[in-house]
Amino acid sequence: MGIVAFNWAREGNNQLTLVMNRDNWGNRVISKASWDGHILSGRYEDSKGTWFAISKRGRVAFLMSRTLLDDDIVPFRGSEFYPSAFLESNMSPWEFAVNVQRERDIQNKLSYSLIVADMASNSMVHIRKPEKDEPNVMIGILPSGVHTLSPLHGLDSEIAVRDTFLRDRFTQMIGHLGNDPLPQLNEFASNYMLSPVGEGQETVFVEEMANHPDLDRALGMQRYGTTSTTALVVIRTGEVKIFERYREENGQLTENNLPDFTFQDN
Template identity: 90%
Template sequence: MEGNNQLTLLMNRDNWGNRVISKASWDGHILSGRCENSNCTWLAISKRGRVAFLMSRTLVDDDIVPFRGCEFYPSQFLESNMSPWEFAVDVQRERDIQNKWSYSLIVADMASNSMVHIRKPEKDEPNVMIGFVPSGVHTLSPVHGLDSAISERDIHLRDRFTQMIGHLGNDPLPQLREFASNFMFSPVGEGQETVFVDEMANHPDLQLALGMQRYGTTSTTALVVKRTGEVKIFERYWEENGQWTENNLPDFTFQDN
């Protein structure tokens, strides 16, 4: 990005009601929210200046195997010493073990200003594509990947985010909060379409007899990384009792090691 900010990210987590997701918290040098039954994550950032975030059709279908799956890649990248490209090549080599997975994963290193997209579009095909992500405004879809021009939801999100990003000043978090409030975590937009999801439906895995339950947005995260290495972040998350709570996370600054 141009200007004062190196990275500005807004992300919704959508999942089934049976999947308990913790609020973001620190585990050593990594900040992330975790799926309680598998300890996996979809968005993580480290004090070393590494960021990873995941969108996955496998997760949308709630097809999760404990201790294995694409949802473990974000933590693996943050814990590794590989560059984003080296990590992407390593994941690509593992394509033969990725049967039934479909995902789009972004891994980034702020110190080297490098961001890579890792994409496995089809569950039943071993093709894993990798490529550098250029600077600019992008969207990431669990079904259509990076910069989808197919989904109206993704197109609308990119257009709204592009409009908002041009007005961000030296302290973008208040504007991000307002944008998230009106668009990302509001079931009803103020005269605008929203990307928030909230519905009752039958769980996709009928063999587990999980039945009718909520499928929808369970967290909204806004993340700002300044060129100085300062990080601002806030999260609004869904508690098991059905209440929405804001997670007051303090600012922090990237460390050299």
């Protein structure tokens, strides 16, 4: 389903710095990020769910899901509807997490890690349902610092090489960000997140042909791989700078020209 590295900072110029790869099966048509009212997100065209969303109200949500990794998507149901639901609500991140936790009885066969954050209140919460067949939904306030998120290993894995390698590289990169962070983020996103060559080490880019996991649909061999990279920085002034490169249906990687924007009070 992908991987995320992000820095949630209590102090300094940048409140949130993030890079994210989305990986999916080739049978899925997924739109580039675009505005729908006050919400910016990409969408699964068949279900209208999303893995990342940010609003002009200063709310952010992003998702990693084992269910989506298995391409188990049901229209209008699933963890991929939680990002938009949070952005459209007036609940605090903690209130939203408690509400999701109460819904555990309707989350059968779902497995996900979800981050919801409100920039104005400086609040970020992690919502985790690790097992598809277990009802437990765990919630917790996220401390400041550098974190990773992935579909199989959740938050801040110390055992997954892909997660630890990205965290190390991302930490090095953000240590050199200056007053104009987007060029360095763009370079990191383009030259590392989208690079199939890991410079002799583990890479986070995915590109392979494999049997589709849903045997009932008999889709056979499909491409599974990285189809978009997002880089984002939220400056404490409320200004948001965002970069996206996405894979078109012909396989070409294209930059999505998203202008900077500033959070609004309502």
